[in-house]
Amino acid sequence: MAAIRDQGGYGLRSGASVGVISGLVFGTLGMIVIGVALALVSGAPTRPPVGVAALSGLAGAAAVLLTPRDARARRGWTVSCGATLAVLLLLTLGTPFGLPLAEATLWQAIALLLFAGAVAQANWLCLGGAPLGRLSRYDFERLMIGIARGAGFVLFTVFVALPFYVMVMTSFKSQAALLANPLDFSIDLGRDDLFGSYVELFTRFNFGGYILNSAIVSLSTVVLTLLVAVPGAYAVARLRFPGRDVWAQSILLIYMVPAIVLVLPIYAVFSQLELRNTLIGLLMVYPATTIPVALYMLQGYFRGLPAEIEEAALMDGLGRAAVIVKITLPLSLPALASVALYVFMIAWNEFLFAFMFLDDPGIFTLPRGVASLNSSELPRELMMAGAVIATLPIMAIFLWLERFMVQGLAAGAVKG
Amino acid sequence: MSPRPPSGAPRGTGPLQKREARLAWAMLGPTFAIVALIVALPLLANFWISAKPVQLADLRPPAPKVTERVRGEAIAAGESLEVVYTVRNTSPNRPLAGVTFEDSAPEGVALAVEDPRCTLAEGRLRCAFGDLEPRARERVRVNATFAAAVADAEALLEGSAPLTTGSGDNPLTSLDFTFDNFRRVFNASEFWDVLWTSILYTVFGTGGALALGLFAALLLNQAFRGRAFLRGLFLFPYVAPVIAVAYTWVTLLDPNSGALNAILAQMGATEGPINFLGQRSAGTLNLFGLEIEFRLALTTVIVFEAWRYFPLSFLFILARMQSINTDMYEAAEIDGATPFQQFWYLSLPQLATILAILFLLRFIWTFNKFDDIFLMTGGAAGTRTLTVDVYEQAIALSNLGAGAAVAVVVFAVLLAFALVFFRFSPKEG
Incomplete structure (x- = not known):
């Protein structure tokens, strides 16, 4: 990238205004994120001074811009860090997080350094090559986009991760502690009943059984779905029959039918057939909702496989079934893995039918079990521990097989 | 002289193509079956329910149920004991008409009954109750006298299952239609x-x-x-x-x-x-x-x-x-x-x-x-969106018909949206 040209003078579209925006944005964001994180981790009642932090960010940005451009690589960050730190400490009279320094000193020190370092880093990265004077529109937009990206990363990460953090941490707290200070998510490792909620779920609430039920239902759904969808997808992809393309397209229309429209009639009929409060009933419904998308995803993949190998095998006298089992399936293992994972995820997470159908705690699936914890008589941390138990397995599978999972999610224009 | 070979590509469907098509249908069969059963049929059934006065409680259709209670096990010859038959209507909200039951006495047991609703003919007990209100139960006391000693009278008497008759309409399958559900849905202020x-x-x-x-x-x-x-x-x-x-x-x-x-x-x-x-x-x-x-x-x-x-x-x-x-x-x-x-x-x-x-x-x-x-x-x-309203009406307010009517509205709005979208979306390719 060519060096940014300084057009001299001052104007709205100048390095100075980029610096102001950068300083204010990162100062504010940094204080909100780090101040709140400090409260969450240490449990201390912080009062993050957001306005002052914005000013300190401004000082850091000014420090970068006022350093000669050829010296910024060497000392831009250091100078900026020092300026931010100095302004913050000075304007808050030595209480950078609204706390006396004696309280949670170590945490405060870490947070302070983290704040100054991160704000300086952000200012330095965004303004490193920026002059003080006016800029071309191209350079101005580039610098602004850099700031937006930096802020975007922070905001998105916090937005996505905060609920999960709260979920895990709440499950380790007690209701009383949470009511006393809702921000205190510090973990008291000395508590002997740290895992109390989990122990209670497995001893008093049969969560072991729920996990087993969920596993049985999800795995059976995967097997049933593949058993039905593989031949169907093969027929749509390879065999010629009247109306083939119409079928291939319209199979996805089934996905547009709302579950809530289906649930009442199925509820009524299953009640009269005494299938309602059974896992068999669930195992009739779940594959019906997953087969169409599995078929659609698989037929797309089968079409991409070279037909010549199969034709050669057919010539050599192998039957259709043998061709599918010995040639098509081994070639499409990645697609099968994606589809299986995706179907597993749908069945594992399914709530509506499990909630409507299952009354008997002996056959609850995990989502149904967690739903039963939503009562004013039960403490919140039990519910959150249940949520963690329901989330962990699917997350572990997701992280372990992310490649297949992402392909599965992306391949079939999938449902939510 | 051999016939001239046909020119151009073969037309129509040959036996090979027919076989291929049949194979394809067979392979797609399970998919069609399960989709028809769990998606298409309920979709139609939802329209059916939406036009019927069905409450959640109607899912347990009215049916007579008889239980026979005998006290005592070993019985000497000539002794007698009391048998209590209880008939009840299992439905919580629908009456049952023409309720009867029949039970035959086992060999060597003489029955006697004083209840005016019951008759005895050739060792066969027959009782008629007429109509039974929802959840109603009726009791009949019968005296059984044993000709010979029996080790387990209870098993002997309860060995024959009573036959029941009685009809109440199953509101799900009856031909009773109404627009009340839709009227109620559209008239509701919310x-x-x-x-x-x-x-x-x-x-x-x-x-x-x-x-x-x-x-x-x-x-x-x-x-x-x-x-x-x-x-x-x-x-x-x-x-x-x-x-x-x-x-x-x-x-x-x-x-x-x-x-x-x-x-x-x-x-x-x-x-x-x-x-x-x-x-x-x-x-x-x-x-x-x-x-x-x-x-x-x-x-x-x-x-x-x-x-x-x-x-x-x-x-x-x-x-x-x-x-x-x-x-x-x-x-x-x-x-x-x-x-x-x-x-x-x-x-x-x-x-x-x-x-x-x-x-x-x-x-x-x-x-x-x-x-x-x-x-x-x-x-x-x-x-409260339409989908939550379906649940609210059908389950929380126990009015299955009204819930189905809201579900029909959901479906209609979707259909309308799909039509508009496909009408105005730019065509590709």
Whole structure:
């Protein structure tokens, strides 16, 4: 990238205004994120001074811009860090997080350094090559986009991760502690009943059984779905029959039918057939909702496989079934893995039918079990521990097989 | 002289093609069967139920049920004991007509009955009760005298199962139709509010998820260290079970013990705790004389919807971005196009198709969404959408017919939307 040209003078579209925006944005964001994180981790009642932090960010940005451009690589960050730190400490009279320094000193020190370092880093990265004077529109937009990206990363990460953090941490707290200070998510490792909620779920609430039920239902759904969808997808992809393309397209229309429209009639009929409060009933419904998308995803993949190998095998006298089992399936293992994972995820997470159908705690699936914890008589941390138990397995599978999972999610224009 | 071979391509379907088609149908058979059974049939059944006066309690249809109670085991010859028959109507809300039961005495047992409703003929007991009210039960006492000693009288007498007759209409299968369900749905004062809520939720939920997905994709479009990690993280909301994340948000947003209110209070941003999920309105905006209510709880569930489903749009948009040819950007760069111009004039047109598809899909699925709102607010505080209303009518108010009628409305709106979309969407290719 060519060096940014300084057009001299001052104007709205100048390095100075980029610096102001950068300083204010990162100062504010940094204080909100780090101040709140400090409260969450240490449990201390912080009062993050957001306005002052914005000013300190401004000082850091000014420090970068006022350093000669050829010296910024060497000392831009250091100078900026020092300026931010100095302004913050000075304007808050030595209480950078609204706390006396004696309280949670170590945490405060870490947070302070983290704040100054991160704000300086952000200012330095965004303004490193920026002059003080006016800029071309191209350079101005580039610098602004850099700031937006930096802020975007922070905001998105916090937005996505905060609920999960709260979920895990709440499950380790007690209701009383949470009511006393809702921000205190510090973990008291000395508590002997740290895992109390989990122990209670497995001893008093049969969560072991729920996990087993969920596993049985999800795995059976995967097997049933593949058993039905593989031949169907093969027929749509390879065999010629009247109306083939119409079928291939319209199979996805089934996905547009709302579950809530289906649930009442199925509820009524299953009640009269005494299938309602059974896992068999669930195992009739779940594959019906997953087969169409599995078929659609698989037929797309089968079409991409070279037909010549199969034709050669057919010539050599192998039957259709043998061709599918010995040639098509081994070639499409990645697609099968994606589809299986995706179907597993749908069945594992399914709530509506499990909630409507299952009354008997002996056959609850995990989502149904967690739903039963939503009562004013039960403490919140039990519910959150249940949520963690329901989330962990699917997350572990997701992280372990992310490649297949992402392909599965992306391949079939999938449902939510 | 041999016949002239036909010229040109063969026409019609030969036996080979017929065989192939038959094989294809056979392979697709299970799919069709299960889809017909669990999707198509219930869809039709929903229309049927919506036109019938069916309550939730009607799912247990009226039927007579007889139980026979005998006390005593070893009986000497000539002794007698009392047998009590209880007949009851199993339905909690429907009467039963023409209820009778018959039971025969085992060999060596003489029955005697004083009840006027019962007759005895050739050792066969027959009792008629006429009509039975819902949940009603009738008792008949019969005296059984044993000719010979018996070790287990109970097993002997209860060995013969009584035959029952009696009919009550099963309201699900009867031919009793009504428009009451629809009348009730459309006349309800809150129906139009529910429909409007549904539309707001769908439009803003879809837009929010798409916008967040686009931003996230723009952030991760360039290669940098930690990109794979962030991409995984951004997919979390979508992969986690809805119940887990919905309850987490409820915990996070709680006015008393929620972390978000505590954060806002500590920063001095709010005066008192905000009940994000329990408060319908947070004041009104006056825009050009138009009063616009800012619906707090609805906004919260919309933000949740956008949070939970942006990963899907993100994934698709990112995939499309990565497949855009970079030559175009290099040319634009040389011509001096600014980054924003490059996005607006180069990237967006390339992304238009995927954005339109995502909008269509997400619009439909957001409209169909039930779990999220149900788990977060249960439809309270002005967040009741049509899908939540289906549950509310059918299960909470126990009026299955009315619930099905709302479901028909859901389906009709979807159909209308699909027609409009396909009518006005630009045709590709």
